[in-house]
Amino acid sequence: VEDRIGLLMGEKKHNVSLCLGRILVELDKIDDFVTAARADNLEQLQAFLRIPSVSTLPHHREDMIRAADWIAARLRKLGLPEVRVISTKGNPIVFADWHVDRSLPTVIVYGHYDVQPIDPTALWDSPPFEPSMRDGRIYARGAKDDKGNLMIPIVALDAIRHVCGLPPVNVKFLIEGEEEVGSPSLLDVLSNHRRLLSADLAVCADGSMWSVDTPSLTVGSRGLVAFQIDVLGPTSDLHSGHFGGAVTNPIHGLVATLSEMVSPKGKVKIAGFYENVVDLSASERRHFASLPFDEKAFKARIGVTELSGEEGFTTLERIWARPTLEINGIWGGFEAEGIKTVLPASAHAKFSCRLVPNQDPGHIVDLVNNYVRSRRLPGLEVTVGHLQWSARPYLMPTDHPGLSAARRALEGVYNQQPILVRTGGTLPIADLLRRELGVWLLFFGFGEPDNKTHSPNEFMRLESFDRGIRAYVRLFFELAKLPLSSSGG
C-alpha cells in the first residue's frame, strides 16, 4: 500500500490517498459501516431476489428488464457516474463505470442478474421468489447464483464510498442477463465496446469457495465442446423377427461407434485427442496432492463405492487437468414397460468433451468428424453435429499479481491462506474476457459447493455474504497495487 501513497499524494484525490494511507485504521471504520448497514443490505438483496428473472423461459422477458433496471438503479444509487443499460438481441447488459483516476488500475466486475428455472417447484421449502431467512441463511432462487454474489462487491463499494468518498481503483461493472443460457449476446457487446470495457483485471462476482471453512482461489477451468451423433437405418421401425438379421440395427452401430470412442474407464480413443494436452508439472501434481480433498466424503456424496477414470492420474488430476469425453444421453427404439421387439429406425446420443490447456474446441470437432467419417457401417448413415456453444480451457498464471491481491484479501477475513484450486467445470466467461478484452478473470465468489445452485432450496449463508463484503473491501484496496496493463485505465 505504502508505495502507492506517494504516487497519489500530490493528486487531487485527497480522500483516496488519505484512505489508502490510513488503511489499517479506515478498514475498521469500513467494517463497522458494513455491520451497521447489514439489515439494509439484506433488505436490498431480498428486493432483487423477488424479481423472477429466469432467462431460460421466454415469458419472463419483462422480469429480465426489471432485474436489469433494478441493478442499474442500485449502481446509480451507489454513486457510479456512468451507468448504462445496453440493449442486445436478448436480455440487456448493464455497464457501469466509476473512473477515479487514470493513474489507478481499472477493475471490471462481472456478474449476472439472470437465474435458473425453479422446477421442481414442489421441492422448495419456501417459495423461490419470496426470500426466506432462516438458520443463518437466505433461501431463494439466485440467493447464491448470482444475485447474492453480485450484491457483495456493490455493498463493499458502498461502504468504501461512505468512509473514503471514492474507491481506491477505477471500477467498472459488466452485468449480463443470459449467463444461464450460454451468454449468447455477450460476445457482440464485448467486441463492439472494447474501449469502454477495457481494464487491467476482471473480477468474477460469481462462484464458490472450497468450503465454508476453507477459502480458495479458482485459477483454472476446463473447456467444453458438445456433439450429437445420429445413426439412421431403415425408414421406419421394423419387426425384429421379420427383419432381424437382414439389416444393421442402428443401435448396434451406435454402441459400436461410441464404445470405440471412449472406454468405460474414460480413456478417449479418438486419434489425436490428447495431442495438445499440456502435462501437469511435478509441482502442480504435488500441489494437487497437498489439497484437503476427502475422497471418502466425495464418494459418499455421489453414492458410488469406487472412483475410476484414466489410469495414472489421481481423482483431482482427472477432474481438473485431464480431458474427458462423457456421453450425456443416449436414446433409440423402445423405452417403455415390457417388451417391444422392434428393430429401430434410428439411434442417437449426445456427448461432450471437457478440454484442458492447450486443447482447442475447433480442433476436437475436426478429430471427432474424422473419426466418424473413417468408419463405415453397412446400411447406416452416421452423422455427427457440433452443438451450439463451446469454450476453451482457462488457466490463470499462478504468479499473477491479481491472485496475490486476492490471497491477501482472503487471508485478512478468513485468517488463513486460501488454497489455489481449479474446477472441472467450464467457465466460458473467463476465456471470453481473456480473448476479447485481453484481461485475466479473477474468480472471487462466496458460495460453497453445498448451496444447491440450480436446485430447489438454493441458499447463501449470511456469514459468507458478510465475509464476502469484507473480503471485497480488502480486495479493492489490494488491487490498487496492481501494475497497469497497456490496455488498462
Next chain:
Amino acid sequence: VEDRIGLLMGEKKHNVSLCLGRILVELDKIDDFVTAARADNLEQLQAFLRIPSVSTLPHHREDMIRAADWIAARLRKLGLPEVRVISTKGNPIVFADWHVDRSLPTVIVYGHYDVQPIDPTALWDSPPFEPSMRDGRIYARGAKDDKGNLMIPIVALDAIRHVCGLPPVNVKFLIEGEEEVGSPSLLDVLSNHRRLLSADLAVCADGSMWSVDTPSLTVGSRGLVAFQIDVLGPTSDLHSGHFGGAVTNPIHGLVATLSEMVSPKGKVKIAGFYENVVDLSASERRHFASLPFDEKAFKARIGVTELSGEEGFTTLERIWARPTLEINGIWGGFEAEGIKTVLPASAHAKFSCRLVPNQDPGHIVDLVNNYVRSRRLPGLEVTVGHLQWSARPYLMPTDHPGLSAARRALEGVYNQQPILVRTGGTLPIADLLRRELGVWLLFFGFGEPDNKTHSPNEFMRLESFDRGIRAYVRLFFELAKLPLSSSGG
C-alpha cells in the same frame, strides 16, 4: 380318400361316408353353397369386427366377454354339439368340440378373438370398428388378425355341414382372447384340459401367405427370449464438469457391454450362443435359394441401400434360420433439444434374441447372465433381467402328412403348388401346443404381408377370404386321411 370310405361304410355316419365317397361331386356343391352364403358370411364377419375386443387395454374388458360370447354363439349355430366358454384369470377361452367318430382323425383349430389397439386413430381412413368394404377389401381392426382368418374355417365347416351333414373329421376349436398380449392364460388351460383338447393335428387359423399370388406353408418360426439390462452408477445425475473423469459413466459401461455382446454386423459374441444351433442342410439352403425372394424389393420396402448381417449366409437364411440378438431400445441421460452436460446416474437397454433349433431360451438366459456377471465395471452395478415371455423355435417336419394335406388343399384353390417357407418371427402357440398337447401346428391363414396387421387401415382381401374358405373345405376332407396319433381322437 378312397381307403377311408371303406372304413366308414359300415358305420352309422352315413352322410360323412357318402360325402367322402362323392367328394369330387360334393365339392362343387359346397363351393356353390359358399358362394350363395357369401353376403351372409360377410355380414357375420362385420358383426364380429364391430366388437372392439382390444386385449391390451383394460377398459375393453366387457368387449372381450362380448367377443368370446359372440364366437361361442356362432359355433353353437354351426351345430357344434359342445361349446364352452372357459373362464381364466384373464379373458375367457372358447372351446368347441364336434366329435363325429372315434375312427376319424381329430383336428383342433386355433384362433383368437382379441385385437391390437387402434392408435394412431387419426391415420384410419374409416373407423376401425366400423368395417368398411371397398376396392374388394374389408377394412377394420382385426379384419385379418384374426377375426377374418378365424371366420374362414367356421364358414367352411358351415358349408360342409349344409351339404354333407357332418364334417369328415372330428373338429375342435380353441379360441383365445389374449394372443396379442402373449397368451398369459393359455398355458394353464392347456395343461388342465389335455384330454379335452387332445387331437391329431392343430391348425392355426391365423397368418399369411407369401403373397396374394403365391400360396405358401409356414413350417418354422424362430424362438424368442428378451432381456433388460440396467447399469447403475451414482445416486443422481452429476455435473459432467465437476465429476467427469472421477467416476465411470453408466452409459459408457452400457455401450461397452452391449458392443461386446453383438457386432454391428450382427454376430453374437456371447460365449456359447451358437453352440446348439442346427446348421442348415445343403438341401434346405438350396430350397431357400430357390424361393421367389426379391431382395431389391425388400430393400426398397424398408428403405435401406444395403442389407447386412452374419457373414456366410443369405438374407433368407439369416432371417429364418440363424439366431440374432437385437437391441430393441436404449436410453439414459439427457434426450431433449440442446445440451445438458450431465453424467447420468443410470443407463438402460432392452434386447432380445431370436432363436433357431435347437436353442433353448432358458440356456440363453444362463449364457447372458454368465456374460454380464463375468464383466466388472468399476463403480457400476450391472443387472440383467429376463423379460416376461419367451418361446422356443419351431420347425415342423417337412414330410408331415398334415403338410401334404395342406399342399393339396391349396393346390386345389390356387392351381399351383404352395412354397414351403419359414418366418423369422416368433409363433409361441406352435411350440406351446407341441409341448402341452403333443400335436404339430399347421399354419393355414389367408392374409398377405401387406395387410397392415397391427397398423391403421388393416384389411383383408375378399378374394383371400373366399379362397380361404374353399381351401379349408378341401383341407378338412384331405385331413380325413391323416394317420391317427396315439393321443388323438
